[in-house]
Amino acid sequence: MSGSSAAVIGLGYWGPNVLRNIMEIDKFDDVYVHDINDNNLTRNRIKYPRISLTEKYDEILDNDNINCVFICTPPVTHYGLAKEALLKGKNVLIEKPMTVSVKEAEDLIRISEEKSLILMVGHTFEYSPPVEKIKEIIDGGILGDIYFVSMSRINLGIHRKDVSVIWDLATHDFSILFRLIDEMPRKISAVTNSFVKKDLKDVAFINMKYDSGIIANINVSWLSPKKVRETIIVGSKKMLIYDDTMSDEKIKVYDKGVELLKDPDSFGEYQLTYRTGDIYSPVLKSTEPLRIEIEHFLECVSNGTKPRTDGYCGLKVVRAIEAAERSSDKNGEVVEINAG
């Protein structure tokens, strides 16, 4: 295998964070950076004089020393850039959402498998300490059977130019939801509107039903006065709230529940018993999730192991978003998320 250099593609909003972590991890011989905007390049060069800049993607593709490509460009460009990189034999980490269509995602998976290359999606929240802790709590059976999940990700701005608020914000919630619950929802519906700019949905109310009976919803908005990053998970035994805006106490586990008891004195009558117990908030590691994510990618590349957030994981999210968009375009009709 050829050399070990990295290329970061796109230095807009997220790319500089990826670059910073790559520089801090400091495992590559060389780091190349590509952006079509010259200012973005120059600004980062000042910070990291060692990096090599280029405005031509071909220079990245043709450089055999580069074996890892980090794609941090707008979503609509992901497919094209990733495909070319894979075809040139490079391992790829694509920012979320993986692509803007199921077809594109499936194509990338196919190519990566044919070429035996690592294809990973940057679902950063799946590497974050709070989501890891919640996963552990659910898998440990602490919450009991999951009843429902209610998620909100709202605040004022920033409108993206290329994709709707679903592609932009709900991506995070879908990826968290699919990480936490093994089952995929069967049906989805989405009511949305484009208030500020025509044809650019800036608010969406998304509902889901699972075959097992679980229900879930996701509210996303670029138009809300208060920043909310909240997930409520209710199970048969306990309940949990994950509030990502808190500095302390991001997760609270409530020892609360309702039980249905057969009333022995009456025929067929039921009785509900409510339980209210302690609340506890587990301490969380403070490691930066992106750091964990990139280190995981490097490990997968090095060992040839499957990443936790591989192409199939990215595909699931794209599938859910595509279905939500389809429902939204039909005025909120219920749509199947194809199992694919």
Place this chain on the structure above:
Amino acid sequence: MSGSSAAVIGLGYWGPNVLRNIMEIDKFDDVYVHDINDNNLTRNRIKYPRISLTEKYDEILDNDNINCVFICTPPVTHYGLAKEALLKGKNVLIEKPMTVSVKEAEDLIRISEEKSLILMVGHTFEYSPPVEKIKEIIDGGILGDIYFVSMSRINLGIHRKDVSVIWDLATHDFSILFRLIDEMPRKISAVTNSFVKKDLKDVAFINMKYDSGIIANINVSWLSPKKVRETIIVGSKKMLIYDDTMSDEKIKVYDKGVELLKDPDSFGEYQLTYRTGDIYSPVLKSTEPLRIEIEHFLECVSNGTKPRTDGYCGLKVVRAIEAAERSSDKNGEVVEINAG
């Protein structure tokens, strides 16, 4: 017209509050109280020795001195009790929800009109100082055009025995929503499930679309760890959050917004400008909403004027709930709220 006495029907959860206000307002010659549960009667007699108790509804109906009947029984009984009272020539205040079907609600309206009697529905929140203040803010154009409304009314318990969480909790949100925005939503969908007791929906995610483009959602649940009573209203000019769990600052108006500017330097390109300004929280009167509601009813009875929350107002809410239940029973399909 015959005498001026009142009868309170049903002294379970809400009836005692109605009774207390009637006793404090102190405008009736006599106050009668009816409940099929003897304990409920006795308990209240101790508090108010002047009241007359009866376990037989007929004694209320046949008493010509009683001209005002307050129906505070479980929803499924509203129609029967109200109908009989109206037919006996009595003015009626029914607790929310007015009835459990559109047909019932329409029938009560018809009878009250034929008999020229006051038929009022106890949408208490429509008489509450925060909702009144928000109405004033919206009507004053402070928020600009309304974009969307997002409502949550969740907490742990108390499961009702007779009706779903939609009839129980969403009633409040529908009545607030219809008070605040003149237009009725056209389409509705609801995803729900019955987790604790079979056939008793305890969580519901409800989405709505208006012809004008407004979208709205309501989350209700008897199964949530935290008590939430929140309404977010986003308009083209300002945004508002109404948090009814706060003792102070129930309403906050955010001078925030996004505007779309044509970029003069580019052809057809747009530019978004975000505005973040002061937040202000108006002081609210501390009058008990139920007091205002009952005084309004007495005034309407006395002057023969139409109540603000008359039968048509109650009907609108019943229509919305019936549609939400219909959607829920079809797995969340979009359903029309018939204009009727």
Place this chain on the structure above:
Amino acid sequence: MSGSSAAVIGLGYWGPNVLRNIMEIDKFDDVYVHDINDNNLTRNRIKYPRISLTEKYDEILDNDNINCVFICTPPVTHYGLAKEALLKGKNVLIEKPMTVSVKEAEDLIRISEEKSLILMVGHTFEYSPPVEKIKEIIDGGILGDIYFVSMSRINLGIHRKDVSVIWDLATHDFSILFRLIDEMPRKISAVTNSFVKKDLKDVAFINMKYDSGIIANINVSWLSPKKVRETIIVGSKKMLIYDDTMSDEKIKVYDKGVELLKDPDSFGEYQLTYRTGDIYSPVLKSTEPLRIEIEHFLECVSNGTKPRTDGYCGLKVVRAIEAAERSSDKNGEVVEINAG
């Protein structure tokens, strides 16, 4: 011993709560009520038709059936009323603060002992579930050695007419503090001022030092925009915050701490290690503290046992307040709280 009737003296702000609990506990043959304000009497008669009213205290004193007297009048009158009741052989529960001078408190203790009567002080917070839970946590060694306690009890109004904000509000904090920590503080200083009404202190900053090294402070104010009821307790092992304005999570125990480690590699150098762990919030009973307090009093009267908040307990608080007032009058000079 003569009969078993009760008398509630004073029906202003707090008396009606005492009366309500006495009526609910329902252990007395008769309940008498005395107030010099006729309106206060009449208002309560309407609620409790069984009670006997009197505007003359002598009628209470001379009634041998009355063996329990509950004194709920303004603080300056406590001594005179309680003394007369004790001399007439009645058991007495006095509202906090017990008296407005150490001398008065000592005198009441002496009389009650000579007469073998129960003298109890209504330090209601000492019977409240959160304070009980904190006591249990501290006594269980969970917090380790106590380092400091910081208390705030501030809000807008209500100015009392007869006593300063220290007598009015800090009473609660002193009684909680002395319940939680066995040791009495040795030194106290208080900086205060009377902003709204001359000679009526409405803000006080009180500092205390204990012989063992513990320090404590109490901020009280009738002039603060936000209602605060907070106690922070820091120990060598864990830390605790008690926020009485919360409906949920009144107590939070933080598994946080600092430890001083000798650095093995350096001579005499120390190294600090910070520990941040889980936060947990214990569930609390929802019993009304005043109910527990009054039932405790009845039990003590019935069994002749010493109340938990007896005269000596009331005296400690009066001693601390008197010292704080003395300091305040000397511009905040440090003053000894005499052990007495």
Place this chain on the structure above:
Amino acid sequence: MSGSSAAVIGLGYWGPNVLRNIMEIDKFDDVYVHDINDNNLTRNRIKYPRISLTEKYDEILDNDNINCVFICTPPVTHYGLAKEALLKGKNVLIEKPMTVSVKEAEDLIRISEEKSLILMVGHTFEYSPPVEKIKEIIDGGILGDIYFVSMSRINLGIHRKDVSVIWDLATHDFSILFRLIDEMPRKISAVTNSFVKKDLKDVAFINMKYDSGIIANINVSWLSPKKVRETIIVGSKKMLIYDDTMSDEKIKVYDKGVELLKDPDSFGEYQLTYRTGDIYSPVLKSTEPLRIEIEHFLECVSNGTKPRTDGYCGLKVVRAIEAAERSSDKNGEVVEINAG
């Protein structure tokens, strides 16, 4: 005048922030950096390859091109370093606290005046948008006469090695307090203890009295479970809370107050009227205070104008802290803050 280069002395906790701002403002020909710890130097060189490193302070002093020296070392070293720089003709910005004794502070002022050099103290909060806004509100008479100020700055860690929590944290509060209120407090007392490390005070309760009647207190602690950064200011007309931990709504102005009215119907009797009105939270600029501070220093150097936080301003804070420490060492006795 000689050239225009800068030197940053000390690159521990705060120095790198100063350096970053200097690099971003980008007004100096060259930037030199001095630290006795080689690691601190190297780490920053990687970030800013243009800067020149030195482990010898003399090289800074002897370089005539350097006309601005930024002293970011531990407080005990401020005096010596600043004095040498001033004697070498350099303008100096010293981090807070200016020095660790009044004598030192006075000496630096004298030298700077003799040499006609700019001596500024880095009271960063005095340049922060919230403090600026509060100053504007108070000066505009919105709050009326100031009654009292209550300040808390508490959290877990980080213990400094060289100075007490008063020098470390209360410095901020004193500088804010003295900026907001023109009058200096006359008397001060401080109750403290050193819990974790002998002779290193980690908690302090500080009280102050002003000749005009204003009272103030400051609570500082390195040992508190929750981070608090709160200032409550109560005036005769309105009240204000400044909570620096909030991302939104750092400042809230409460239209609340109490007024004393002469009761016309009674002789000499007073009546209190409470007013509760709107709450409003002004929008604040998001500029980094340190940026504003450094730009102000450069402007003063360039124009020869007196900085807003000059040596006298720094001296006031040192005077207050010295008095608080003196009180603390006398077990909390009241001490005069000499006007000097």
